[in-house]
Amino acid sequence: MKSDIILLGHGSGGTLSHQLLDTLIIPILSAVALPDQNDAAVLPAESGRLAFTTDSFVVDPIFFPGGNIGDLAINGTVNDLAMAGATPLYISVGLILEEGLPIADLRRILHSMRQAADAAGVSIVTGDTKVVPRGKADRIFINTSGVGRLEHELVISGSSARPGDRVLINGPIGDHGMAVLASREGLALQSDIKSDCAPLNRLVQAILAAAGSDLHVLRDPTRGGVATTLKEICLQSQVDITLDELSLPIRDNVAGACAILGLDPLFVANEGKLLVVVAPDSADAVLAAMHATPEGVGATCIGEVGPGGEGRLRLRTAIGGLRSIEMLAGEQLPRIC
Amino acid sequence: MNLTAAFRDPQLARGQLDAIAKTVAGYDGGMTLMEVCGTHTMAIYQHGIRALLPEQIRLISGPGCPVCVTPVGFVDHAVALARRPQTVIATFGDMVRVPGSTSSLMREQASAAQILIVYSPLDAVTFAEKHPELEVVFLGVGFETTTPTIAGAVLTAERKGVKNFSVLCSHKTMPGPMAALAADPELQVDGYLCPAHVSAIIGADAYRPLVEAYNVPCVVTGFEPLDVLQGVLMLAKQIVAGEAKVENQYRRVVQPQGNPKALGLLWQLFEPSDARWRGIGDLPGSGLQLRPAYALFDAAKKFSVEIEPAREHAGCLCGEILKGKITPPQCPLFRTVCTPEQPVGACMVSSEGTCAAEYKYGS
Numbered sequence: 274m275k276s277d278i279i280l281l282g283h284g285s286g287g288t289l290s291h292q293l294l295d296t297l298i299i300p301i302l303s304a305v306a307l308p309d310q311n312d313a314a315v316l317p318a319e320s321g322r323l324a325f326t327t328d329s330f331v332v333d334p335i336f337f338p339g340g341n342i343g344d345l346a347i348n349g350t351v352n353d354l355a356m357a358g359a360t361p362l363y364i365s366v367g368l369i370l371e372e373g374l375p376i377a378d379l380r381r382i383l384h385s386m387r388q389a390a391d392a393a394g395v396s397i398v399t400g401d402t403k404v405v406p407r408g409k410a411d412r413i414f415i416n417t418s419g420v421g422r423l424e425h426e427l428v429i430s431g432s433s434a435r436p437g438d439r440v441l442i443n444g445p446i447g448d449h450g451m452a453v454l455a456s457r458e459g460l461a462l463q464s465d466i467k468s469d470c471a472p473l474n475r476l477v478q479a480i481l482a483a484a485g486s487d488l489h490v491l492r493d494p495t496r497g498g499v500a501t502t503l504k505e506i507c508l509q510s511q512v513d514i515t516l517d518e519l520s521l522p523i524r525d526n527v528a529g530a531c532a533i534l535g536l537d538p539l540f541v542a543n544e545g546k547l548l549v550v551v552a553p554d555s556a557d558a559v560l561a562a563m564h565a566t567p568e569g570v571g572a573t574c575i576g577e578v579g580p581g582g583e584g585r586l587r588l589r590t591a592i593g594g595l596r597s598i599e600m601l602a603g604e605q606l607p608r609i610c
Numbered sequence: 611m612n613l614t615a616a617f618r619d620p621q622l623a624r625g626q627l628d629a630i631a632k633t634v635a636g637y638d639g640g641m642t643l644m645e646v647c648g649t650h651t652m653a654i655y656q657h658g659i660r661a662l663l664p665e666q667i668r669l670i671s672g673p674g675c676p677v678c679v680t681p682v683g684f685v686d687h688a689v690a691l692a693r694r695p696q697t698v699i700a701t702f703g704d705m706v707r708v709p710g711s712t713s714s715l716m717r718e719q720a721s722a723a724q725i726l727i728v729y730s731p732l733d734a735v736t737f738a739e740k741h742p743e744l745e746v747v748f749l750g751v752g753f754e755t756t757t758p759t760i761a762g763a764v765l766t767a768e769r770k771g772v773k774n775f776s777v778l779c780s781h782k783t784m785p786g787p788m789a790a791l792a793a794d795p796e797l798q799v800d801g802y803l804c805p806a807h808v809s810a811i812i813g814a815d816a817y818r819p820l821v822e823a824y825n826v827p828c829v830v831t832g833f834e835p836l837d838v839l840q841g842v843l844m845l846a847k848q849i850v851a852g853e854a855k856v857e858n859q860y861r862r863v864v865q866p867q868g869n870p871k872a873l874g875l876l877w878q879l880f881e882p883s884d885a886r887w888r889g890i891g892d893l894p895g896s897g898l899q900l901r902p903a904y905a906l907f908d909a910a911k912k913f914s915v916e917i918e919p920a921r922e923h924a925g926c927l928c929g930e931i932l933k934g935k936i937t938p939p940q941c942p943l944f945r946t947v948c949t950p951e952q953p954v955g956a957c958m959v960s961s962e963g964t965c966a967a968e969y970k971y972g973s
Contacts, residue, residue, distance in 0.1 A: 406734060532614060592624075594659055599970050599971075
């Protein structure tokens with residue numbers, strides 16, 4: 274009888290493992306037929322520079338409005354490559370499954386991974402599956418690694434921000450973190466917030482084409498949110514950045530949910546956003562190029578790099594106050610009164 | 611619809627600030643205003659309000675962060691209960707990281723203890739109902755804002771016959787500590803920004819005895835930037851005019867008599883008790899304990915555990931901070947030994963703590 278849940282045997286390397294790979298994982302994930310499953314994928318050698326990255330995904334819940342752990346795992350690695358200015362080429366997938374995971378859930382996740390890979394134009398070329406006993410993992414953990422090709426000579430780095438630069442973002446902040454939080458069990462919060470999970474490689478290509486060497490920094494503000502990522506840039510580049518609270522794009526539903534839970538949207542995770550630090554002369558051209566892509570329609574300028582060089586991140590508040598923003602310490606905790 | 615944008619309007623803020631400047635312009639001397647509630651402290655930092663006010667006005671933070679004023683002995687008691695087999699400590703998030711004498715709930719969780727972070731005390735009752743094999747102890751921390759919800763949870767547990775749910779009480783009330791601080795000659799508080807949410811329960815009239823006894827102006831104030839600015843303006847006007855009365859800036863929420871339904875629930879289950887406040891000490895009648903009829907839900911009575919002797923961390927000045935006597939940078943531990951990652955005192959832990967606010971938003 275065919276099981277409808279993951280069994281320990283599915284990770285044994287024996288017949289159940291082969292069945293899972295041959296009937297489910299490989300047909301869904303692999304764009305090409307893999308007649309022989311060798312230990313390693315053999316890929317054509319590239320000339321020039323490569324970008325290489327890895328990331329693990331343990332999101333809870335595994336399905337959330339706007340995505341699931343599968344497309345998150347692909348987009349996360351695609352975006353890490355894109356932030357180096359690379360064109361993502363190949364991705365590996367490591368699955369750690371908890372015994373008892375419904376096969377239907379796994380199938381849904383795998384299909385999302387494949388769709389995300391196709392959308393980003395990357396191939397899933399190698400992978401691994403392990404099964405751990407019930408209670409030793411939380412349903413499914415995914416590791417993805419990715420290789421990309423750099424087609425330019427630019428140095429895009431968190432240490433390249435310069436005084437006068439503009440800070441741009443491609444749309445509303447905090448959507449992903451609040452979508453996941455709001456769908457968590459035990460939080461009786463009903464909302465229509467959707468994760469912004471999306472591949473950003475095409476947006477990056479548009480930015481690169483518009484900015485050229487005026488592009489100084491590209492970062493995706495995932496864990497720790499916009500505030501943590503910008504503070505890192507301030508410290509790495511030894512510059513001061515001032516954000517303008519009134520120009521921060523935050524959806525009303527995200528602002529409302531954050532207010533209820535005592536969270537600051539600046540520290541909430543994003544999965545389809547990028548921060549661009551660009552020379553002032555190219556800022557308008559980059560914004561126009563961003564607006565012309567699906568992932569960049571909401572692009573806007575949120576602040577600028579000041580003349581000082583002490584690594585300070587500050588916010589000009591709506592009522593005209595000025596305060597500093599420090600890196601997130603621990604997790605954001607909800608208030609109690 | 612954005613419900614808060616109207617309370618952050620830059621032009622209205624400018625108008626309030628001009629009015630404040632005009633009010634204090636001819637006034638000889640400074641004004642020390644204490645914001646009692648931790649949410650005020652956070653709002654003042656978050657919106658950069660302090661720097662916008664005239665130099666004459668000094669804002670100091672008070673004892674209104676419930677996590678911060680909870681004495682170390684309570685954390686030790688919770689830790690002792692967490693070490694009991696088959697016991698789950700249910701709590702709001704902040705309490706988990708507050709250091710006790712030698713441990714914290716976070717540390718106990720890393721060893722073996724079961725800690726359940728909840729957003730409502732009712733969630734703890736539901737959890738207890740689902741797990742009859744476990745004892746669920748809810749940490750009852752907070753002011754009148756949270757106590758009625760805990761009373762509701764106890765009543766729900768009683769109605770459903772959930773016997774494995776109990777509360778470890780450290781509830782506190784206002785405005786007892788405000789009177790204690792008003793009587794402190796070292797402090798000289800010229801006016802109080804009274805808490806918004808607490809006042810929604812106890813009512814603006816609750817501050818009348820305080821005003822009459824200490825001749826100190828009180829303005830019940832909301833948490834949005836324009837609320838705070840208007841509250842400051844109302845206090846400044848009273849001080850300049852030499853008046854002392856209770857005023858209510860937060861009229862869109864707070865009634866003179868408070869919320870009778872919530873108060874009824876509170877007094878049905880709880881009775882006044884003496885309470886220890888971190889920094890301030892023992893204040894008679896400033897706490898709340900479950901009435902004898904609900905003793906079965908009182909974790910302190912239900913379980914006998916050995917609690918280690920309470921020991922504050924040497925050098926921790928949370929007490930002075932909670933009284934508004936010093937600001938966080940004046941504490942030698944601030945940012946050096948005591949950080950949000952490795953907090954020494956509760957003021958650095960709570961999302962409403964003065965040190966956490968200064969660390970996160972300070973200059």
